Amino acid sequence: MNKTILIFSFVLFNCFLSFSQEKDTVKTLTSLNKSAAQFERDTLLKQENSPLDIGDDRGIYILTKDGQMQLRILGSVRFSLLYDLKDIPVKNNFNTYYIPVGEDSKNIPNYYGSLNQTRIGFEINRQVGKDVVFIRLETDFNGQNGAFRIRHAYGEVGRFLVGQTWSLFSNVSSLPTMVNSNGPTGSVTLRTAQMRYSDTNRKGTRWAAALEYSRPDLNLQQLDTTGFSVVQIIPDVTARIEREGIFGAVQLSVAFTTVSIRDQDNNVSNFGGYGGSLSGDLRINEKNKILYQLTYGKSISHFITNFAGTGNDVIYNPNTGEFDPVDSFGGFLAYGFTMTKKIKANASIGYADLSNEDYQPGNSYRNSFSGALDCFWQIAPGARLGVEYIYGTRWNKDSSSGSAGRLQALFYYDF
Template identity: 30%
Template sequence: MKKRVLVGAIAAALSIPAFAADPALEKLEKQIADLQKQISELKAAQTAQPAPAQQAVVKGDLPGSFKRAGEDTSVRVYGFARLDAVHNFGGRNNAAQGDYAAYQPSIALTGSNDAARRGETYMFAKTSRIGVEASAPTALGALNTKVEADFYNTTGSGLFRLRHAYGQLGNWLIGQTWSTFMDLDSTPETVDFNGPTGNTSLRQPQIRYTYGAGAAGNFIAAIETKANGGYVGSDDNTMTRVPDVVLRWEKAGDWGHVALRGLTTENAIKSDDHTETTSSGSTAFVPGTTGSKRGYGVGLGGHYMVTPTTSLLASTSYGKGMGRFFNESVGAKADAANNKVYLPKEYGYVLGVQQKLSDTLRGSVTYGQQRLLGGDYINVADGSANRSVQSGTVGVIWAPVANVELGGEFMLSHRQTLDGRSGTEPRLNFAATYSFGN
């Protein structure tokens, strides 16, 4: 009866008389039955189909990162392939260590055999780099980790060199990264990989705490040590028995930034009684030595945005016995015979102008100098120690498409020793960098 009523209603809607002849009514009933059958078949087919496959990878929380579905850790893989090309109009520089980037403390001195080896041209790719960043939420906030390495080592073998390896949770950073004494934001850009003379460029293992004071800036404290547990820099005659202590205050805004830095580091010598073989083949007793002096350093730097496309950068550092914290430091000198350590007084500064010339072209002009000052160190130092080193650069970097940069630069460097000798090194630097993971 209900079916008859339904058919009658549909027939009325279609302007078909409710009491049509039986053949018409039967035909309509058949059409309705066919429709119901088709609907049932569609429902059955949908039920039989498998659910859409779950995405294996989704977008992560870090820029350019990803994370596996169902997990909270975001991972970003980044780096670049880079080729450096150099033409050195001066003599051979730092050939013993294979450091092909500019290194002013080893500029060939006029009249030396290395000075006669002018006009070398070479290319290398060992500044190429790869790194991994990760971020995961925890009850104490985001845990950020980073591991980065390149192939830039002094052996020329292309082995990995660890740059960064640290974890950061809240205000704490533990691991190896840029020294707290270094101010990256006041360092002008150069095509040369080693950067301007007179700067601090150093990565060390450290435990660092940062206190953000809002409008008053950030206050940072860290204890740091030499990387690899051994010699870093030219202070190889001395050792550090306790960690370095580094403090920094920094404040940044739309106008630029300013940073004030300070450090204290130990320069110590210590050895046991021992015997040594003389030139005649006999043995001689050598008493143990013990001596220590604490070095210190201070620095001030910053950058100022003159216009949205022009920035001025400057930094200066001064200290006594800073050692590896100064790129071109002559290092402490140990006098084992008298149980004394002599520390050099040094200062350095870097100036730079960076200009955005267009959306794809930028340029920079830099000058830097580092100088050894007077003091008791001068009286015991070898005459070949550097009195001063300096360099200037003029360069441009062109980014024709995303992730590609081509740079060219002219660099002029000069070195002078305590005994009055000197050397000058003009060179052209080129670099092609192809980045990924940005």
């Protein structure tokens, strides 16, 4: 209830703000577009937009009297609901890792509704000499247990970016439009704190490199002794290269990470990890396209959305008393098509896999698969309704399996 009050209070505040400003300080979107060139950032750099991001044609634009700074207030009220035929412990997204197997699989229907995906944000463009400083802050309520969290918080000037946004190991432009907020099984949708440099060569190939912070992930509860903790001594090193042409775009990303584990005597053990990802889209024509992503790595499981928070970067070997790296693989294939001017749909399949060791118990996760059908209808400018059916299966090391399906819908209005 408190969240709902906060959301609608913010909407009312925005409405009040838009009508209470002096006429010479607030301009319409049309008038702002006429002078947009003065705030144009480097068009050679990649603009990273995920499928359900708030469009540039939404928001309240405020221009200072001197014309040197523009503020955009943006938000989106999002209501999601779902219906499960089986009891799945995670509600805010459909993650095949958490599909119950064996005795834990119970045919108990569940209905759930949430406003957790509701977003509030600000964007600032500031003319500083010949450069434009861009700052973005965007938040939502989709943290753990519905907690308020930061989605994006970064500043950008020229080729440099500092703050939290999409990891270079991600490629959200290759994601299909889905009601499931995590995207297809096996996808990478990680946001990290980072320092990034980007550029474009003479042939139009974009590239970027960054130092990122993404906390390594392992399950310390499996240890017989206490006193172990995870630290990050060396930042992640990531890079990507992307080429766009007439028929689509392709991106190759790499990540090098270090997992550091401190024991009860403050001794630190370091384990190197690495990974690569190939992603992009293939445009068949104006109404049809194919989207894809393939990711493989060692000790980088937390980059793949299905394994984030599951403790599978490295696992403890009770026979040797050491930690072993875990190989992980994820990928998806999606086909998107435009049915009418206001209705778009897509079909997607995804797969995620973890390597297993002999000493792991039989109920350890081995792999999973899912398929989804999504359809989005644009009710009015800024308002859309999405409906999705998704079905997935999880297999354990001992070949036991469990399956689950979910019917869910998302209504949102971007203001």
